[in-house]
Amino acid sequence: MEKNNATNNEFILDALRTTYPKDAEVLFKLCTHGLQQPLGVDHPQIIQDLIGTKLNQSEFKKIQVGYVMITAYYFLLDAVADGHLEDNLNSLYLTHFLTLACQKFDEVIFTNPKIDFKNFNSTFQQLVSENAEAIRLENKFSSNPFTFSEEEEYSSIVGRSNSSIILLELIASLSDRTNKYDVKEVLRDFAFFVQLGDDLADWRDDYKAHKYSSFLRELFSKHSRILTENELEEEIYLSNIFESRALKVIKGLENTIKKIEAIGEGNGNYLKLLIQNQIEKIKVLMTQVIEIKLHFNNV
Amino acid sequence: MENQSNKSIAQNLVDRIIADNDATKIEELIINANDSKKKNIIASIKKLDMSPLSTPVACS
Numbered sequence: 001m002e003k004n005n006a007t008n009n010e011f012i013l014d015a016l017r018t019t020y021p022k023d024a025e026v027l028f029k030l031c032t033h034g035l036q037q038p039l040g041v042d043h044p045q046i047i048q049d050l051i052g053t054k055l056n057q058s059e060f061k062k063i064q065v066g067y068v069m070i071t072a073y074y075f076l077l078d079a080v081a082d083g084h085l086e087d088n089l090n091s092l093y094l095t096h097f098l099t100l101a102c103q104k105f106d107e108v109i110f111t112n113p114k115i116d117f118k119n120f121n122s123t124f125q126q127l128v129s130e131n132a133e134a135i136r137l138e139n140k141f142s143s144n145p146f147t148f149s150e151e152e153e154y155s156s157i158v159g160r161s162n163s164s165i166i167l168l169e170l171i172a173s174l175s176d177r178t179n180k181y182d183v184k185e186v187l188r189d190f191a192f193f194v195q196l197g198d199d200l201a202d203w204r205d206d207y208k209a210h211k212y213s214s215f216l217r218e219l220f221s222k223h224s225r226i227l228t229e230n231e232l233e234e235e236i237y238l239s240n241i242f243e244s245r246a247l248k249v250i251k252g253l254e255n256t257i258k259k260i261e262a263i264g265e266g267n268g269n270y271l272k273l274l275i276q277n278q279i280e281k282i283k284v285l286m287t288q289v290i291e292i293k294l295h296f297n298n299v
Numbered sequence: 300m301e302n303q304s305n306k307s308i309a310q311n312l313v314d315r316i317i318a319d320n321d322a323t324k325i326e327e328l329i330i331n332a333n334d335s336k337k338k339n340i341i342a343s344i345k346k347l348d349m350s351p352l353s354t355p356v357a358c359s
Contacts, residue, residue, distance in 0.1 A: 194353075201352035237344045238329050238337055243322035249352070250317060281351035283313055290309040292343040293328040296336045298305070 012038045015065045019100050027096055031072045040071030040163070047168050049270040050183050050263065053175035059108050063170060066104030070163045073097035074131065078160060081135045084209065105170060115173045123169050127162050134159025145212045148221045153214045157195045158188040186259050186268070190275070193252035197282070200245045207232060215245065237289075246286050253279050 012031060016024040031038040044064050048054060055063070076094055079085045105124075109117045137156040141147065164187045172180050199206065199213040206213045207229060212220070219235060220226050227235065236242050253275050260268035260275075316322045329340065 197352040201349040233341050233345075234337070237341050238332075240322045240325040242344075243316060243325045246352070247316055247320065247322045251320060278351075283317075285347065285349070285351045286313045286316075287306065287309045288347055289344055290312050290325065290328070291305045292340055292347075293325070294305040294308055296339050296343075297328055297332060 009037060011061065012041065012065060012068050015100070015104075019103075020096055023093070023096060027072070027093055030076065030090065030093060030097075031068055033075065038068045038072075039075065040068050043067055043071075043164060043167055044171065046268075046271050046274075047164070047171045047183075050186065050260070050268040051168070051172055051175060051177050051180075052264060052267045053171065053177070055171065055174055059112070059174065062104045062108050063167070066101045066108075067163070067167050069097045069101035069104065070166060073101060074161070074163045077131075078135065081139065082211065084211070108170070108174070112174060114176065120169060120173055124166060127166050127169075130159045131162055134162070141214070141217065142210075142212055145217055145226055146221045146224060148214065148217045150214075154188075154192055157192050157214075161191040161195075164191065182259065182263050186256055186263070186271070189252065189256045189259065190271070193249050193256065196245065196252070197249045197278075200242070200249070203232065203236065204229070242289055243286055246282055250279050250282055 009028075009032075013024065013028050016027050016031075020027060028038070033039050041064060044055075044060060044067055048060075073094060076085075076090060076097065080091050080094070085091060109115050109120060134156045137152060138160065141152075141156065165184060168180060168183055168187060172178075172183075196215070199215040203213065203215055207216060216232075219232065219241075257272055257275055260272050312325070316324070329337065332340065
């Protein structure tokens with residue numbers, strides 16, 4: 001695993017060094033986001049496995065580099081639009097990421113006769129617009145902390161993470177898979193429920209940063225006011241809200257597994273395993289929370 | 300011993316919550332807790348590592 005991480009890091013860093021020698025180190029840091037490996041580096045493998053295809057190594061590597069760049073671009077764009085950029089000058093790197101992503105995708109698109117590049121470009125542009133719309137929607141939500149609509153929330157969350165759909169469109173075109181609806185639904189649902197889990201885990205940081213997630217807005221709209229941090233603590237930990245929200249994430253992820261299984265036998269084992277591990281971890285956390293409640297109830 | 304028993308009760312409760320798709324029964328656990336117990340519950344939950352709720356493959 002460590003060797004894989006090192007290999008993943010090296011070839012992404014090499015691509016950055018070749019293209020942007022002066023900025024490679026800082027760009028790479030933005031790609032990893034403080035984690036061990038670049039964000040999104042595993043996603044091409046997940047998509048391949050979901051649709052049941054295996055690309056040739058050269059195309060696969062180019063797509064990995066392009067996808068890591070587009071993921072970094074999406075993260076940075078989100079932070080710029082959100083006003084939570086660590087360093088304002090980092091917005092300079094949006095162009096670096098987007099151009100390298102397009103360059104790598106073009107290298108695959110123009111050398112593979114299977115791809116209808118006009119069609120792919122039009123889908124790509126549509127997804128970019130959908131992402132912009134999702135960011136606008138999130139901004140609208142932040143300025144109206146008492147509004148809550150699960151349907152709009154879903155659109156906003158999946159639109160903000162639709163780089164995985166761009167990846168799916170690209171890999172599917174290389175593998176002749178015309179019907180992608182079922183896989184898209186899996187990716188969208190997965191992104192949505194993962195985000196709900198993140199919102200529950202990060203509610204305090206989000207609150208302090210005035211970044212009112214769907215979870216917080218749902219609580220504010222219930223009380224028709226912005227609660228204090230202490231009130232939120234009591235509301236979340238002393239009622240059934242924590243457990244109910246964790247349950248919602250578990251049920252959503254379980255349903256995503258069913259959707260993966262419906263794609264086809266043997267498809268999506270990698271993502272299924274990741275989701276199953278995730279569900280187990282959430283169950284352990286729920287058990288710990290309930291155990292604490294039982295303990296203080298008995299003393 | 301008590302810890303082990305609480306853990307197993309909590310595990311059963313989680314299984315039931317998931318099977319029934321209903322977490323409302325959890326409220327019963329703290330309905331009689333006094334302020335001091337409530338403070339202790341919050342303080343202990345705050346110490347838990349919530350990162351399992353976040354997924355490393357998250358796209359956003």
